[in-house]
Amino acid sequence: MLVRIVKMGFYKQNIDVFQEHFNNHKQDIRNFEGCQFLEVYRDVKDPSVFFTYSYWENEDALENYRRSDLFAEVWGKIKPLFSKPPKAWSVEKILSLE
Template sequence: MLTRIVRMAFQPEKVADFLAIFRDSEDKIRNMPGCRHLELWQDADQPTVYCTHSRWDSAADLDNYRRSALFGQVWPATKALFAAPPLAFSVYPAGVESSLSSLPASQ
């Protein structure tokens, strides 16, 4: 399971436009193959900053969404509202074994 976080800062006067875009597309995104979860978070200290939190069966499923016609409509419309570049990253759950195997050997 892959988790994707996208942090976006919006121009204050464009927040309502973003929320309308999100509300219009959220169910379509949730119904994309491999999407298991999607929610929108608002920053507790910066009310014009929002994060999307989504979970995907695989990186390939996320990539397929990012190549879809839906993403081709939603992302450009959203990007036009930004006050700053977004921060996006993907993560996997870390187990003790996977965390330790990626560390350099001690000398």
Template sequence: MSIQRLVKMTFKKDRCDDFQQYFTEIQNRIESQPGCEGVKLLKDHADSGIFFTYSVWKDQASIDAYRNTELFGQVWPKVKEWFDDKPEAWSTELIK
């Protein structure tokens, strides 16, 4: 069964456009990682500084492997500097 992963990130208001542009640049690279079945970017309707990534992974091993890639090692430190609050993440399974 695949894992649906949600990551909530709150960005400094002056970094939101930077993040959206950067996500556009890296989306295909993330989706091409082994076990990744797709990744989308969502934006909170009420708070323009809150974004979510929604990704689907084959299994936990695929997520763990991605976290150890050179790509993740470049992406996470860069966007982390733009955060205005601590990120939150959930790994979920589709029930219905």
């Protein structure tokens, strides 16, 4: 399994636009072939910073999403809303405790 973490900073006036757009597409992203999990987090000290965590079957599944029309639509809409360049990491989950 591949875990994708994306950190995004938005101009304050764009936060609601991001949240609305993401909410409109969250089920489409979560139901994309190979996506096993999706969550969004907000920084407690800086409410203009968000993180997405998504689990993918493998790197090919993530790349298929990144080449999809859905990704182009979602990313195309939110990219102009950023206050700083986004950062992304692909990591492998080693351990999970519940």
